[in-house]
Amino acid sequence: MALPRGAKQRAPIVMERLAESYPDAECALVHRNPYELLTATILSAQSTDVLVNKVTPALFDRYPTPGDLAGANPDELEMLIHSTGFFHAKAKSLLGMAMALEDRFEGEVPTALEDLVTLPGVGRKTGNVVRSVAFGLPGLPVDTHVGRLARRLRLTREEDPVKAEMDLNRLVDREDRGTFSLRLIQHGRLVCVARKPRCDACTMADICPSATVTPVAA
């Protein structure tokens, strides 16, 4: 409910330091249009961008448009996306997503979050990715990295990504949300990693309530 103590003061400093470290952070999912980004983002659930980027070239070659994907053979689709995990559920989502685009959105990816989340396999996180990256609209995707870093930096206490997003929306201006998310993700992959954060190499260690200074040696 309430923001953590000091969150309002920390937030602008965090954004400033991130901007210095990652001036041009980009979306790591390879894509050429909103349809490809939507597809790649659905596949990225509990998977890595590297794995997803490995399967999408063949996938987009086989199904260049939502219409092609809507008519895909389910077994062939599952084979193409198998290595990203959850292949059965993801194939079902992709088929349903493509069919929904065809018969409810004239084959185009919608830009409104309320429309995006009605698509099979699209939740708030995926919807916000498509909004901010493909369309340049306000959106703050909270994935595992963003959630973890926001908690460590104590910009939120919420474990639930939807609640964390609400907290972060209070701390970040609309036009900065997409970039903020991308920069946090970059920092989460390179420095503030899940298992053993490299606080010694972190530019925000001085203001991070979770920073631990690892002793040199004993």
Next chain:
DNA sequence: ATCCCGAGGG
């Protein structure tokens, strides 16, 4: 054993 740009269903 834990984590990765989660979503859907109960």
Next chain:
DNA sequence: CCCTCTGGAT
């Protein structure tokens, strides 16, 4: 709120 779906990397 909880559980399940799934494979690859570390």
